[in-house]
Amino acid sequence: xxxxxxxxxxxxxxxxxxxxxxxxxxxxxxxxxxxxxxxxxxxxxxxxxxxxxxxxxxxxxxxxxxxxxxxxxxxxxxxxxxxxxxxxxxxxxxxxxxxxxxxxxxxxxxxxxxxxxxxxxxxxxxxxxxxxxxxxxxxxxxxxxxxxxxxxxxxxxxxxxxxxxxxxxxxxxxxxxxxxxxxxxxxxxxxxxxxxxxxx
Numbered sequence: 001x002x003x004x005x006x007x008x009x010x011x012x013x014x015x016x017x018x019x020x021x022x023x024x025x026x027x028x029x030x031x032x033x034x035x036x037x038x039x040x041x042x043x044x045x046x047x048x049x050x051x052x053x054x055x056x057x058x059x060x061x062x063x064x065x066x067x068x069x070x071x072x073x074x075x076x077x078x079x080x081x082x083x084x085x086x087x088x089x090x091x092x093x094x095x096x097x098x099x100x101x102x103x104x105x106x107x108x109x110x111x112x113x114x115x116x117x118x119x120x121x122x123x124x125x126x127x128x129x130x131x132x133x134x135x136x137x138x139x140x141x142x143x144x145x146x147x148x149x150x151x152x153x154x155x156x157x158x159x160x161x162x163x164x165x166x167x168x169x170x171x172x173x174x175x176x177x178x179x180x181x182x183x184x185x186x187x188x189x190x191x192x193x194x195x196x197x198x199x200x
Contacts, residue, residue, distance in 0.1 A: 014146045016139075018098075018187045020157040020177055021197030030197065031094045031154045032056050038090035040079050042072065043100035045156075057090065064107055071111060072104035073134075080138070084145045092152045093145060098135070098187055099158040099178050105134045117180075132182035139186050155187050159196070 021027050028045040031037060032054050039046060041061045049056055059079050064072045083093055095101065106117055109130050113120055117127035142153045160178040165171040175196055177184040188194055 014150060014152045015193060016142070016146065016153045016155070016191040018155045018157060018177070018191045018194045019197060020159050020175070020194070022159050025197045027156045027197050028094075028096055031092075031096065031156055034092035034094070034152055034154060036089065036091040037094050037154070038083065038088065038092065039094045039096050040076065040083070041096050042076065042104060043097055045096055057088075062104070064104060071108055073108035076101060076104055077138075080141055080145070083151075084141070084148060090149075090151060092154060093142065094154045095142070095156065097156040097158060101138075102131070102135070102179050102183060105131050105183075108134070128180045128182050131180060132186060135179075135183045135186040136190075139190055155191070157184075157187060 019027050019030060026048070028039075029048050031039075032049055036055050037057070039056060039058045041058060044061050046056075046058055062072050062075050062079070066072075066075060083090075106127075109127055110116065110120055115121075115127075117131070118125075120127040121130065142155075145151055146153050158178040160176055161173050162176045163171060163173050177187055179187075
């Protein structure tokens with residue numbers, strides 16, 4: 001059997017990053033230092049970039065439902081498709097933030113059902129599985145954007161502190177993404193780098 005050996009520079013080596021931290025701890029500012037960043041904004045953290053010399057470009061801020069009745073999730077997907085096929089020179093795509101994006105995902109799942117995430121589709125955590133599936137779909141599209149447009153992808157996330165109790169050791173706390181357990185794993189297990197912006 002023959003194998004073709006290639007050098008790392010011969011294949012697309014753009015990476016996926018997740019940056020997490022508490023509000024106001026410069027996550028957006030850090031993401032703005034990546035090459036030619038384009039922000040898809042599910043929340044407005046861009047005020048921290050005012051009066052700074054940057055190459056940042058911003059997509060229109062997404063609301064949970066716009067004046068035409070379009071859900072935030074649908075607008076997000078529309079903007080994501082434009083990044084894939086539209087005319088631009090951007091080298092980095094920043095999703096700011098996946099924590100706020102999750103509210104759009106849940107609203108999409110619950111739209112018109114009269115249910116909540118615990119009871120939709122018959123309950124038994126089905127809603128949270130559906131939520132994680134949509135986040136996985138988003139990440140897969142971002143990977144395609146990275147390959148097709150040769151872009152680095154940066155996911156910004158809010159922080160939560162988890163307490164873990166195990167029967168064979170003492171309880172401990174850890175930093176994690178402020179999402180449900182199934183969805184947070186999408187942005188932890190399937191990216192190249194997870195960074196924590198620490199408080200001073």
